[in-house]
Each structure stands twice: as structure tokens, then as C-alpha cells.
Amino acid sequence: xxxxxxxxxxxxxxVQVCSAQQQxxxxxxxxIVFHSFNMMxxxxxxxxxxxxxxxxxxxxxxxxxxxxGAGMDWYGIRSAPVFFDLRQEFKxxxxxxxxxxxxxxxxxxxxxxxxxxxxxSEYKSEGGIYYDLGFGYLIPFNGKNAMVIxxxxxxxxxxxxxxxxxxxxxxxxxxxxxxxxxxxxFQRLSLKIGWRF
Numbered sequence: 062x063x064x065x066x067x068x069x070x071x072x073x074x075x076v077q078v079c080s081a082q083q084q085x086x087x088x089x090x091x092x093i094v095f096h097s098f099n100m101m102x103x104x105x106x107x108x109x110x111x112x113x114x115x116x117x118x119x120x121x122x123x124x125x126x127x128x129x130g131a132g133m134d135w136y137g138i139r140s141a142p143v144f145f146d147l148r149q150e151f152k153x154x155x156x157x158x159x160x161x162x163x164x165x166x167x168x169x170x171x172x173x174x175x176x177x178x179x180x181x182s183e184y185k186s187e188g189g190i191y192y193d194l195g196f197g198y199l200i201p202f203n204g205k206n207a208m209v210i211x212x213x214x215x216x217x218x219x220x221x222x223x224x225x226x227x228x229x230x231x232x233x234x235x236x237x238x239x240x241x242x243x244x245x246x247f248q249r250l251s252l253k254i255g256w257r258f
Contacts, residue, residue: 091123092122093120094120094121094205095118095119095121096118096119096120096121096128096205096257096258097116097117097257097258098115098116098118098130098146098209098255098257099115099255099256099257100114100115100116100209100211100253100255100256101113101114101253101254102114102132102134102251102253103252104134104136104215104250104251105249105250105252106247106249106250111134111135111136112135113132113133113134113136114132114133115131115132115253115255116130116132117130118130121150124149124150124151125149126146126148126150126159127146127147128145129144129146130143130144130145130146130165131144134167136217136247136249137217137219137245137247138169138170138186138219138221138247139170140167140168140169140170140188140217140219141167141168142163142165142166142167142168142191142217143168144163144165144191144192144193145163145164145165146161146162146163147161147163148160148161148162148197149161150199156198157199157200157207158196158197158198158199159196159197159198159211160195160196161194161195161196161197162194163191163194164190164191165190165191165192166189167188167189167190167191167217167218168188169186169187169188170186182225182226183222183223183224183238184221184223184224185221185224186220186221187219187220188218188219188220189217189219189220190216190218191215191216191217191218192215192216193213193214193215193216193251194213195211195212195214195251196211196213197209197210197211197212197253198210198211199257205257205258206256206258207256208255208256209253209254209255209257210253210254211251211253212250212252212253213250213253214248214249214250214251215248215249215251216246216247216248216249217246218244218246218247219244219245219247220244220245221242221243221245222240222242222243223240224238224239225238225239225240225241226238226239
């Protein structure tokens with residue numbers, strides 16, 4: 062828990078520093094603009110490469126963007142992260158960069174409970190915390206449209222539960238279902254490519 066709070070503190074500090082720099086560089090940029098980020102996500106660690114999709118929608122003011130995002134994530138156990146997205150744009154010469162932070166909840170995909178692996182009588186998967194931190198690059202086109210490329214570090218937590226009945230042949234005389242629980246923490250590198258409208 063302390064590690065998660067430290068990560069959130071660093072992200073908030075980074076956003077404040079970038080925001081101050083952005084306002085200094087662009088004092089006249091005070092317009093509220095709606096943006097939609099739609100991205101394909103490649104997720105990698107030593108166990109393999111998987112894909113994901115994300116859509117983030119919100120508003121930008123003075124280079125700071127805040128919005129709500131949702132996606133599909135096939136890494137490890139399939140899930141649907143729902144999260145708050147905060148990002149800050151800054152310029153280095155003509156180049157336009159941004160830092161971002163996501164935090165939310167990782168919802169277990171409903172179809173996960175169909176498999177019932179092994180000899181268990183029941184199988185369940187549950188979600189957990191989700192967060193993603195990183196940096197990106199914007200390639201602007203007409204108006205507010207831009208191609209978006211970013212790289213970061215993403216974590217999602219999941220739970221699997223396998224239920225076993227102590228006496229399958231006499232269910233009326235049996236005690237309650239007994240479960241084996243497995244907690245997972247999927248840590249991966251994230252590469253996102255997409256479009257901002």
C-alpha cells in the first residue's frame with residue numbers, strides 16, 4: 062500500500078511541475094476543449110506479448126487533460142479496466158510531449174467464469190486495482206487531431222477462485238464449498254498507438 066501511495070504522490074508531483082511549466086510557456090492557452098483518445102495497447106513482460114484496447118474521453122484546459130477511460134485487456138486474465146486519466150502536455154522546441162497517469166479498477170471479464178479449469182466444481186475470477194504511468198509524444202494534424210504514441214508501466218491485479226465440493230455424491234449433507242484462492246499482480250511494459258480527436 063505504501064508503494065502505491067508513493068507512486069501516486071510522484072505522479073501528482075510530476076503533473077503539477079509540468080502544469081506550471083505549460084502555463085509559463087503558454088499563458089494565453091485558457092480554452093476548455095473536449096478530446097477523445099482511442100488507442101491500441103501492446104503489453105509485454107518476460108512471459109509474453111498481448112494486446113489491449115482503450116478509449117479515454119475528457120476535457121483539456123491549459124495543457125492539462127482529465128478524463129475517464131475504459132478498455133479491454135487480454136494480458137494474463139482477460140479484464141476490462143475502468144480508470145481516471147490525467148495527463149499534461151509540454152513542449153520542447155516544436156515537439157509536443159505529455160506525461161500521463163491512470164488509476165482505477167480492473168473488472169473481471171464475464172466470460173472468464175465459463176472455463177472451470179481442472180477438477181474444480183466452480184471457478185470465479187475477480188478484479189482489482191489498475192494503474193498505468195508513462196510518457197508520450199503527439200504528432201498534431203488539422204485542428205485538435207493528433208497521432209498519439211506513448212510508453213509506460215502498467216499494473217493490474219486479479220484474483221482466481223477454484224471451488225471444490227468435499228462430497229460430490231451427497232450434496233445435501235456436505236459442508237459449504239471450499240475455495241482455493243490465487244492472487245495475481247500483472248506488471249507489464251505498455252506501448253500505446255492511437256489517435257486523439
